Amino acid sequence: MAVTYELIKRCSKTGARAGRLHTPHGSFDTPIFMPVGTQATVKAITPDELKDMGAGIILSNTYHLYLRPGHELVAEAGGLHKFMNWDRGILTDSGGFQVFSLGPLRKITEEGVTFRSHIDGSKHFLSPEKATEIQMALGSDIIMAFDECVSYPADHDYVRKSTERTSRWAQRCKEAHTRTDDQALFGIVQGGMYKDLRTLSAQELVALDLPGYAVGGLSVGEPKALMYEMLEHTIPLLPEGKPRYLMGVGTPDCLVEGVLHGVDMFDCVFPTRVARNGTVMTRSGRLVVKNAEYARDFRPLDETCGCYACRNFSRAYIRHLFKTNEILGLRLTTIHNLHFLLNFMREMRTAILEDNFVDFRQEFLAQYKAR
Amino acid sequence: MAVTYELIKRCSKTGARAGRLHTPHGSFDTPIFMPVGTQATVKAITPDELKDMGAGIILSNTYHLYLRPGHELVAEAGGLHKFMNWDRGILTDSGGFQVFSLGPLRKITEEGVTFRSHIDGSKHFLSPEKATEIQMALGSDIIMAFDECVSYPADHDYVRKSTERTSRWAQRCKEAHTRTDDQALFGIVQGGMYKDLRTLSAQELVALDLPGYAVGGLSVGEPKALMYEMLEHTIPLLPEGKPRYLMGVGTPDCLVEGVLHGVDMFDCVFPTRVARNGTVMTRSGRLVVKNAEYARDFRPLDETCGCYACRNFSRAYIRHLFKTNEILGLRLTTIHNLHFLLNFMREMRTAILEDNFVDFRQEFLAQYKAR
Numbered sequence: 001m002a003v004t005y006e007l008i009k010r011c012s013k014t015g016a017r018a019g020r021l022h023t024p025h026g027s028f029d030t031p032i033f034m035p036v037g038t039q040a041t042v043k044a045i046t047p048d049e050l051k052d053m054g055a056g057i058i059l060s061n062t063y064h065l066y067l068r069p070g071h072e073l074v075a076e077a078g079g080l081h082k083f084m085n086w087d088r089g090i091l092t093d094s095g096g097f098q099v100f101s102l103g104p105l106r107k108i109t110e111e112g113v114t115f116r117s118h119i120d121g122s123k124h125f126l127s128p129e130k131a132t133e134i135q136m137a138l139g140s141d142i143i144m145a146f147d148e149c150v151s152y153p154a155d156h157d158y159v160r161k162s163t164e165r166t167s168r169w170a171q172r173c174k175e176a177h178t179r180t181d182d183q184a185l186f187g188i189v190q191g192g193m194y195k196d197l198r199t200l201s202a203q204e205l206v207a208l209d210l211p212g213y214a215v216g217g218l219s220v221g222e223p224k225a226l227m228y229e230m231l232e233h234t235i236p237l238l239p240e241g242k243p244r245y246l247m248g249v250g251t252p253d254c255l256v257e258g259v260l261h262g263v264d265m266f267d268c269v270f271p272t273r274v275a276r277n278g279t280v281m282t283r284s285g286r287l288v289v290k291n292a293e294y295a296r297d298f299r300p301l302d303e304t305c306g307c308y309a310c311r312n313f314s315r316a317y318i319r320h321l322f323k324t325n326e327i328l329g330l331r332l333t334t335i336h337n338l339h340f341l342l343n344f345m346r347e348m349r350t351a352i353l354e355d356n357f358v359d360f361r362q363e364f365l366a367q368y369k370a371r
Numbered sequence: 372m373a374v375t376y377e378l379i380k381r382c383s384k385t386g387a388r389a390g391r392l393h394t395p396h397g398s399f400d401t402p403i404f405m406p407v408g409t410q411a412t413v414k415a416i417t418p419d420e421l422k423d424m425g426a427g428i429i430l431s432n433t434y435h436l437y438l439r440p441g442h443e444l445v446a447e448a449g450g451l452h453k454f455m456n457w458d459r460g461i462l463t464d465s466g467g468f469q470v471f472s473l474g475p476l477r478k479i480t481e482e483g484v485t486f487r488s489h490i491d492g493s494k495h496f497l498s499p500e501k502a503t504e505i506q507m508a509l510g511s512d513i514i515m516a517f518d519e520c521v522s523y524p525a526d527h528d529y530v531r532k533s534t535e536r537t538s539r540w541a542q543r544c545k546e547a548h549t550r551t552d553d554q555a556l557f558g559i560v561q562g563g564m565y566k567d568l569r570t571l572s573a574q575e576l577v578a579l580d581l582p583g584y585a586v587g588g589l590s591v592g593e594p595k596a597l598m599y600e601m602l603e604h605t606i607p608l609l610p611e612g613k614p615r616y617l618m619g620v621g622t623p624d625c626l627v628e629g630v631l632h633g634v635d636m637f638d639c640v641f642p643t644r645v646a647r648n649g650t651v652m653t654r655s656g657r658l659v660v661k662n663a664e665y666a667r668d669f670r671p672l673d674e675t676c677g678c679y680a681c682r683n684f685s686r687a688y689i690r691h692l693f694k695t696n697e698i699l700g701l702r703l704t705t706i707h708n709l710h711f712l713l714n715f716m717r718e719m720r721t722a723i724l725e726d727n728f729v730d731f732r733q734e735f736l737a738q739y740k741a742r
Contacts, residue, residue: 039692039695040688041692041697041699043697043698043699044699045699046679046699064695069690073666073687076667076669077669077685077687077688078669083685083687085684085688296444298447298449308417312456314448314454316454317454317455317456320410320411320440320454321412323439324410324435324439326412326414327414327702328412328415328416328417331415331417331698331702
């Protein structure tokens with residue numbers, strides 16, 4: 001199998017687990033956070049900077065790469081790894097989330113989705129077969145099944161029909177996927193906020209015996225408590241010996257709860273997106289470095305952090321860079337936020353290995369102010 | 372003296388010379404190009420990236436730093452070096468060029484210049500004393516006298532009056548400059564495109580016995596031949612034992628001619644500005660990486676270059692980054708252009724040391740297409 005999961009340690013009190021994922025582009029420790037490189041680049045930083053902060057796998061986007069520069073061009077370049085000069089793991093999503101986000105610009109049928117490009121309005125068609133073909137051309141280590149990510153709220157009848165279609169689409173993806181020697185196809189459990197549909201979805205996908213499973217359709221606007229409830233219900237339905245990936249989650253509080261319930265992999269644009277707006281992640285919450293209070297604050301962004309930004313520059317300097325629209329500002333906050341999150345994942349893993357994840361979570365929640 | 376020039380080798384056939392400049396923040400080889408860090412950052416790159424490409428001294432701007440974040444704040448941070456985490460040389464211009472560029476927003480008197488900020492329209496006053504005070508607070512290694520950079524064309528009468536005032540202002544800067552232990556004040560020769568006024572300006576400034584001299588008021592829209600003529604006339608009027616700096620020049624052809632006439636130091640926003648628009652400097656001219664012809668070109672930007680961008684990424688990838696407005700694109704072209712220019716200066720220096728600068732210049736001109 002192209003991608004395998006090795007379970008190393010289970011928390012004695014919760015669902016949390018520490019493991020290791022083996023891919024054609026290296027092995028990495030789990031639980032892990034995957035920085036998002038939508039258009040074949042993690043915004044504002046280099047592959048070397050990603051390696052310096054210990055990133056083992058990144059996420060890139062089928063929808064965006066299909067439109068620009070085109071998957072044939074990426075294949076001609078020798079695949080996505082070579083094109084962007086990243087020799088560690090890459091997971092690509094299927095494009096489903098993006099085309100469904102286009103709203104009135106797309107139309108769904110059993111066959112697939114017709115949509116108009118957000119760039120030039122040109123008409124395109126994505127289907128399970130097409131999404132799989134594109135991802136095979138990109139050559140990512142992990143590819144995702146083409147699914148519908150149902151928006152929130154949605155009624156039971158709609159979600160049931162959509163979830164059943166997502167299962168049929170997953171089957172078609174599996175049939176279309178021929179690059180099984182160096183690529184793993186993961187299924188995506190949907191089912192909205194309905195436990196019976198989550199159960200149905202998980203059962204149908206597990207029956208396909210795919211090398212890994214994602215939980216999709218969460219963190220789409222529902223209350224956090226509801227997301228955690230769905231997670232608690234869904235994760236135990238997935239096979240223990242395979243990796244579990246919670247899509248689109250990247251705030252520290254949600255990461256802790258995801259790990260608590262047994263998730264191994266996460267991705268989210270949150271840390272990089274807020275960084276570009278001058279928001280810095282810390283253990284106690286967030287620091288908006290543009291604020292006037294930091295104008296003469298010559299301390300690093302985070303006094304406990306060892307990232308390149310915190311080792312070399314002050315809040316006052318980084319604030320100056322943001323006030324003058326200098327690119328170095330958002331480079332430094334991006335580096336800090338990703339370093340912070342990757343390190344946070346490593347700390348959780350250590351806590352699991354030492355079997356004190358429950359204490360770790362308590363201490364974290366006591367000082368973290370979610371917003 | 373805070374800054375001294377060591378003449379190492381003179382070309383036997385031209386005015387070109389190789390030397391070494393000693394500053395409180397290290398010594399560096401001349402002729403040298405100074406990357407421009409207008410707002411306490413060379414746009415898009417880090418101090419470490421500058422060091423990797425061998426930059427020894429950068430230029431920053433009094434006008435911009437006075438407005439944001441303010442020179443008192445920089446002083447409070449421990450000076451500009453510490454504020455921006457750059458421990459090599461810094462030269463600051465006096466702000467004269469910027470306030471004179473404001474056009475209708477400024478008013479000149481013998482005392483100084485009243486101007487309105489380009490940011491918020493607030494009213495400010497810069498004078499020789501004020502410009503010197505600001506630069507002392509910034510703590511740069513080399514500070515520039517407050518001058519008027521006359522626009523082109525201008526009539527003899529106006530240029531004469533302006534040049535005489537620039538000499539009086541230089542005298543006032545010298546009197547105001549008390550930080551002579553770790554800072555050198557350079558004078559700026561003006562005189563427009565009039566040889567008699569260039570002679571007058573040089574004589575009056577040389578009489579002040581300053582530690583270095585710049586040639587200002589060139590590369591302001593005049594034909595290149597006229598600029599070279601002014602340079603050929605002016606440089607011999609300056610003392611041999613002191614550094615000579617040609618302000619605002621940074622295209623390869625002009626750099627070669629500047630060196631030919633005996634210039635030691637240069638600065639220009641050109642390499643970094645065009646980089647951000649996707650234009651790449653090469654020995655044969657320029658390459659516009661956004662162009663369609665590079666979409667499937669998997670060669671590096673410049674096959675003879677050893678910079679980080681050329682070692683790791685293709686034209687096709689960098690074009691993709693520009694087409695999708697990704698920051699990494701302009702980071703890579705900025706790194707390439709600065710690496711190219713700094714390396715070009717080192718090659719000229721080697722040619723001077725080996726006394727074959729004339730051949731070097733011939734070979735360069737034969738393959739370079741100026742635009």
